[in-house]
Amino acid sequence: GAGVSQSPRYKVAKRGQDVALRCDPISGHVSLFWYQQALGQGPEFLTYFQNEAQLDKSGLPSDRFFAERPEGSVSTLKIQRTQQEDSAVYLCASSSRVGRAMDEQFFGPGTRLTVL
């Protein structure tokens, strides 16, 4: 497929478990964004990569959240010691342009994380 893919689509974790969420952006897209979408809310920015460089992580809510994109393509968002407030849909988006959000971002279907 040509779109952004994310896996798993659904994840249930017990409080305190670590989870890893994967994003496969559109091939060749330089920019990659992670967003967190709580129930009934709009997506909120977590972090931004330009190729393999994490240029902005100001949206990560705590040091339990960690993201990487080591080869400038696939990205992984890791949440350590999950808490119930981490329950949300995690969206990944990619864009062919660098640095700015002004260009169209292509979104994946998201991973719905439920922490029990």
Next chain:
Amino acid sequence: AQKVTQAQTEISVVEKEDVTLDCVYETRDTTYYLFWYKQPPSGELVFLIRRNSFDEQNEISGRYSWNFQKSTSSFNFTITASQVVDSAVYFCALDPNQAGTALIFGKGTTLSVSS
């Protein structure tokens, strides 16, 4: 402050009715971009339109139209002759023209179109 407000949480209409989704934004920047995205039940955000702050011309695309008014900081979205397939959550978003930031989304408006 950079902020997007979608005051309508939920709207219900019957097929073929016209419906307008409101969006009001706040930004200090003189150059910025506004977006509308559609989120169907499948979860993916689907891009609908991007508008820059210097272009206040209204735009029409099929049954969709957008009314951008800088004077009132509004970027409203109208669906003409709504259809059941239009049922989704619609998000208005702002790119405040700051390097390294991403989109600022409103809380969304859930549109339900019944037959």
